[in-house]
Amino acid sequence: MAATHGSNLVVKQVNIGEPLDFSIETLGPCEFDSPFINDGKNFVDDANMISYYHFLEHMEEYRRKFGDPVPQFEVAGPRRKIYFDPSKTTCAVVNCGGLCPGLNNVIRAIVFTAGLYKVKNILGIPYGYEGLTPKFGHNLKILNEYSVSDIHTQGGTMLGSSRGPQNVSEMVSFLVENKIDILFTIGGDGTTRGALEISQELKRLGHKIAVVGIPKTIDNDINFVEKTFGFETAVMEAKRAIDSAHTEAKGAFNGISIVKLMGRDSGYIAAHTVLASMDVNICLVPEIDFDFEGPNGLFETVARRLQHKKHCVIAVAEGAGQKFFANAGQKDASGNVKHGDIGILLKDRISAHFREHPLRPVVKYIDPSYLIRSVPASAIDALFCLRLGQAAVHAAMAGKTAMMAGYWSRIFNHVPMHCAISTRRKIHPDSLLWESVLEVTRQPRNMVLKDL
Structure with missing residues (x-):
């Protein structure tokens, strides 16, 4: 399914290539009353939907090509009737992949919300999918309001994490043997792919176990999700690095500061940090190609900036410029394409190019990546994490599965x-x-030599 349906909120043209179906799978009919039934809570009906498209012209174009209905997401929230009997339900929480601000907040939100349903048994799966695989020997953690009471004040994750897939059959057997009814997975593309495989195997074997995800990618690049937790905190911390880089650049004659930011395949952190700081002069992201040489290439763009302002700040996403590396295409344990270090390459190439140049720039390089991803969530992200965790628990208790709690048009939904x-x-x-x-930035729109 191609993400050609306006994945950037507003684009000049939207290529509507194929029909979209956001139907959510369920384990069966919901026969238990929600424990909130007498609390005066506002319940959400499965018929409550929000449109995928933000603009009428895009909706009309979709209708012309595929007819009704226009793609819609289920709205997240508590249901009046639920699938699981809370008194007999066991939940488990696992997070995988790299660290991200807000992981502990999401775990805490899941535990507290499950507690409101009066779920007594909540397990923490240690070290990612390794914790679902007995051969690693990791011990399960008991989660309750006391064990998670202050974890939201800390960065990282109380459960630990790991990268890489594990044997699906072994993980399914683990869930069944430990009588787990709901598995919450917190992670990005690889984690979600693994969660879907687990869900499909459970379905094939006839086990009524819900698998519900919470999207975790600091890069903000999950498809059909407008914003992921930790992103705003990352931009805030990245701006601090840019502020320092700007000071360093201005402190030297023709100073150049290069800051490498996270963004393996998508440049959202770099782009938003540029807008937040307004002190970046060149932004390089994976989606937009560039060359070093040529009248609008990187070297000439830097030179013009130095001649005009005597300093230059470059923000580069880690996945930018991968065409300059010979080992492009190799993959890491998580299945992600290994990237060459574009930050070091920029520093070396710019330094070498200007070594005998009359401008005689001073080049400095900053990589704040691990400092950014390990900090606690900001207040805004903490609020967002809470709402995501609540949405995930409400969906799981209603028997929804093979889905994640998402966010679209500023409304929490099911994807x-x-x-x-x-x-x-x-x-x-x-x-x-x-x-x-x-x-x-006022950089050239086209920095590619062959297209000039």
Whole structure:
């Protein structure tokens, strides 16, 4: 399923390539009353939907090609009737992949919300999918309001994490043997792919176990999800690095500061940090190609900036410029393509190019990546994590499965896992986001030699 349906909020043109179906799988009919039934709580009905498209012209174009209904997401929230009997339900929580601000907040939100349903048994799966695989020997953790009482004040994750897939049959057997009814998975593309495989195997074997995800990617690149937790904190921390880089650049004659930010396949952190700081002069992201040479290439763009302002700040996403590396295409344990270090390459190439140049720039390089991802969540992200955790628990208790708690049009919703992993969400070159970046940096729109 291609993410060609306007994945950047606003684009000049939207290529509507194929029909979309956001139907959510359920384990069966909901026959238990919600424990909130007498609390005056506002319940959400499965018929409550929000449109995928933000603009009427996009809806009309979809109708012309595929007819009704226009793609819609289920709205998240508590249901009046639930599938699981809370008194007999065991939940488990696992997070996988790299660290991200807000992991502990999400875990805490799940535990507290499950507690409101009066679920007594909540297990923490240690060290990612390794914890679901007995051969690693990791011990389960008991989660309750006391064990998670202050974890939201800390960065990282109380459960630990790991990368890489594990044997699906072994993980399914673990869930069945430990009488786990609901598995919450917190992770990105690889984690969600694994969760979907677990869900499919459970379904094939006839086990009524719900698998519900919470999207975790600091890069903000999960498909059909507008925002992921930790992203705003990352931008805030990245801006601190840019502020320091700007000071360093201005402190030297023709100073150049290069800051490498996270963004393996999508440049959202770099782009938003540019807009937040307004002190970046060149922004390089994976979605927009560039060359070193040529009249609008990186070297000449840097030279013009130095001649005009005597300093230059470059923000580069880690996945930018991978065409300059010979080992492109190799993959790591998580299945992600290994990237060459574009930050070091920029530093070396720029330093070498200007070594005998009359401008005689001073080049400095900053990589704040691990400092950014390990900090506690900001207040805004903490609130967002809470709402995501609540949405995930409400969905799971209603028997929904193979889905993740998402966010679209500023409304929390349900997204099928198979849609979320279909492709990466990326910056569109014609989006208003990238237009804003170009307005701030004033870099050339086209920095590719062959297209000039």
